[in-house]
């Protein structure tokens with residue numbers, strides 16, 4: 019244990035460089051002779067490219083070259099791929115259109131790159147991009163789901179008739195129909211899950227450096243998973259074989275999913291670097307981020323929930339249309355299917371569930387995983403439905419939930435997931451207490467007397483994290499395994515390096531991973547360093563997303579540590595002339611139990627490397643690696659309660675309190691865990707109240723800057739009451755579940771349930787802007 | 799092209815730059831002070847905030863010419879050697895940062911807030927004053943805590959001087 023071990027709120031080791039301005043993000047890196055890329059992007063949502071004239075731009079000062087989409091196709095750089103194969107209910111494979119890194123013939127969303135200028139400075143590249151003349155023939159555009167599936171809609175890809183990528187289903191339709199036939203009450207609902215722009219504060223960036231003598235590329239890029247990037251760039255895009263491509267993801271300024279994917283810009287930078295024989299840097303600006311970072315959410319759903327006469331849930335039926343944008347991004351296909359529909363049982367015992375998901379192409383930016391990825395959509399749908407049911411059935415929303423909670427574990431849902439453990443009553447009870455639920459009616463009455471509408475809303479979420487057992491995801495169509503790797507290197511003087519396939523872009527791995535080592539060996543965390551984000555240093559690993567770094571990444575470190583400790587104990591026993599079984603590790607020392615004999619870790623390490631006196635047959639050195647493949651998903655769950663007031667005169671919402679009680683299993687560093695919850699909550703609140711990516715009918719993104727897209731600011735959100743309950747995850751050695759996404763999954767339903775409670779009108783979509791709330795009040 | 803001279807973190811600096819050069823680019827590209835960041839192109843996010851003659855200013859919206867002759871302090875210039883500025887220490891101690899990208903701008907902005915309000919800050923004022931700084935990671939909870947903590951540390955430090 020110790021003051022820096024598991025469970026200690028240790029301040030972060032990595033912070034010093036960030037608070038002193040010494041962080042090293044991609045755009046901070048300079049390479050001698052580096053050139054700068056600026057992309058020429060389509061102003062149209064759908065158009066044919068009739069011609070591109072680059073001559074004037076090429077003649078401008080400082081321009082090194084101007085390259086077009088046709089050239090990248092001619093050079094046989096591969097099209098972008100989608101890595102998860104989904105099949106429609108008729109058994110047919112999903113229908114994907116081709117996505118070249120720069121469009122040679124047809125553009126399908128505003129912002130799609132058609133050409134790139136390489137110049138001596140950023141400004142010169144930008145100037146020259148203005149001089150590239152592209153002659154477009156505009157085509158009609160389908161800017162949203164409704165327009166794309168309407169009869170006679172413009173067709174995006176010849177491969178996908180009717181703009182339908184797939185029509186997928188899960189669950190037992192017959193059982194659901196039968197249950198609805200017997201139902202005493204049915205609650206139904208139509209709702210939209212609004213489209214969001216991830217907006218990590220660091221825009222995406224890439225520096226590609228080609229070494230012609232070695233035929234070797236180095237790519238510095240804003241990635242959550244550098245090895246996956248290298249794999250995809252090598253195996254599918256034909257940039258270079260893996261051993262000739264090094265991918266480095268240094269400090270990365272937030273990801274939230276948007277930096278999982280391999281985007282056209284990195285591919286083009288690599289390809290261009292070889293073509294011009296110089297290093298090429300591209301740094302996106304915020305406008306490019308709005309137009310080209312994969313967006314999130316964007317569902318339209320119909321849902322019905324059937325109850326028996328005792329208010330027990332009988333069945334759930336859902337139809338969801340999911341917007342994929344103009345192309346299938348890397349993991350997009352899995353988001354509204356296996357990351358969404360499989361969580362629709364929530365915390366409830368629902369005997370039968372049937373869900374149909376129709377994936378749709380539109381002339382908009384591609385959509386993929388954004389913090390929570392499918393699970394926020396599932397939670398929002400179900401929790402609004404349950405709250406609506408409580409109002410319709412005239413029962414207390416907490417009691418209706420409690421009546422239907424799953425209480426026996428393991429629990430097999432009708433939609434694949436087998437929940438391993440949880441205690442949903444415990445988190446609800448703790449939340450009710452923290453929110454002083456009993457005192458709410460009095461507070462509501464007092465607010466009413468003051469002319470304010472007060473409301474309280476619940477959200478009891480569950481998510482599947484620790485993504486994921488490789489065999490399971492393989493059988494569901496994933497193109498990769500989702501294990502993690504780790505290597506533990508004990509240096510000859512006893513300091514330790516942990517090399518991990520996980521990647522930290524704000525999560526604090528340099529601290530929490532070191533805490534695990536400190537916990538096991540009893541050494542201070544400053545004797546441990548964490549190495550990540552460089553394919554030349556770290557063995558193949560899968561990266562960070564889906565709240566997997568503790569449950570999967572740290573479990574791999576745990577396994578490697580066990581191997582290191584076993585060998586170190588053998589060495590210590592040999593040195594101390596004791597039996598291996600009597601050696602215990604305490605405070606950085608290997609001790610013989612029941613004696614005062616001990617040897618310190620540095621001496622054991624030194625013995626391993628001098629190899630002067632090792633047990634017979636033992637190899638020198640003290641370094642082990644491990645791969646950990648999870649046996650199940652983990653299931654973080656919790657209860658959120660939001661209390662707020664609405665001003666009936668303006669429709670403006672003000673928070674009174676926000677309570678979050680989460681069960682993440684064992685906490686490694688509670689301070690960091692709470693920080694993750696805060697950040698997630700504000701993204702969920704942002705979705706509920708502020709954020710909305712709006713396209714007009716012609717496919718122009720109307721909200722393409724921070725002036726038009728309402729990011730949550732400090733004065734839009736409250737401080738939070740965050741606490742925890744604990745059931746230890748049985749599926750991994752640490753008992754951890756993952757905490758990165760919970761807030762973003764659970765918060766939005768709690769906010770909307772509170773507003774609809776306050777105003778007495780359930781017809782309200784996100785974001786609940788004052789304008790929408792005011793209209794909902796006055797329509798009621 | 800123009801020749802400019804200014805003081806940056808206590809050092810005299812001269813440079814010959816294009817007239818359209820923004821202060822943030824001078825700092826990052828010419829002076830290699832990459833702690834000041836760029837998070838947007840509409841002067842909204844505050845990742846680029848530095849002090850010009852003691853006041854917090856968005857360096858992405860300042861032409862170099864406007865800062866000619868001025869005294870500039872960036873995130874690299876606020877600690878005294880190894881000793882962190884109280885605002886830096888408060889951000890670390892209260893977990894006021896995650897990815898660290900918004901952090902330099904937050905810290906520079908927060909120092910200015912405390913200077914303008916003295917130690918008399920409350921949560922609501924801090925939240926309103928941070929309106930020009932966007933953080934996507936922390937949900938602001940711990941940033942607000944950091945600023946309030948630093949405000950009292952700075953008050954104590956001032957009283958001791």
Ligand code: FES
Nearest residue numbers: 837842843844858
């Ligand atoms: S970069 Fe200056 S305000 Fe965003």
Ligand code: FES
Nearest residue numbers: 896900933934935
């Ligand atoms: S800490 Fe990442 S944007 Fe603020």
